[in-house]
Amino acid sequence: MxxxxxxxxxxxxxxxxxxxxxxxxxxxxxxxxxxxxxxxxxxxxxxxxxxYGYDAPSSSAPTDAPAAGAQNSAAQQPPAAAPAVSNVRLVAKTVDKMGDVVQDGDGRTLYRFDKDTPKPPASNCVDKCAETWPPLTVAPGSTPQLEGVDPALVGTIKRADGTEQVTLAGWALYTYSKDPAPGKWAGQGVGGTWFVIQPNGKRNVECLPAGVTAPAA
Structure with missing residues (x-):
């Protein structure tokens, strides 16, 4: 069987x-x-x-890692250029009788004009006005040196003639051609519209000439 x-x-x-x-x-x-x-x-x-003539890929390698070419390209990108520093200076000071003021690098008192606007920043002092009240300007693309002034308050505007005028808290800055010497303030209260500017951008209403009334805040 x-x-x-x-x-x-x-x-x-x-x-x-x-x-x-x-x-x-x-x-x-x-x-x-x-x-x-x-x-x-x-x-x-x-x-x-x-x-088969190759090595197995490592399972621990990240799958979303950027390619070497992309890394090299990013590394080769030049950093953004910082604005050039001008030789123009804004200096915050406290002086006798006037109190808090802002001067330029030569000690000249700086002013603001009530007929300008801070928002948006604009200057309405041109032609003959700008001869009496020279705008404080810097080279295009540059920033002034600061002493005791908050950088966040400082900017520039482009004037009609193409120059860059420095602003403080939005207000365009000027000197006064009739100031007799650095540190003086003969322009205080002129026309009831020109005032020494403080480091915070507000009017300084100290030492007003006779007959000039401090404007409302």
Missing amino acids: IRRNRIAIAVAGGMATVLALVMWSTNAVGVQGTNVAQTGSAVEAAAAPGD
């Missing part, structure tokens, strides 16, 4: 082998191609990466 079973199994195995060969030969494109592809994929997956 055992011998007969072995014969039967052998015959069955042989027939299975023949049947497999027939199917392989008649379906070379379909079944064979699929089996070969699957077998190849399994072999490749089982093989070490070094068998």
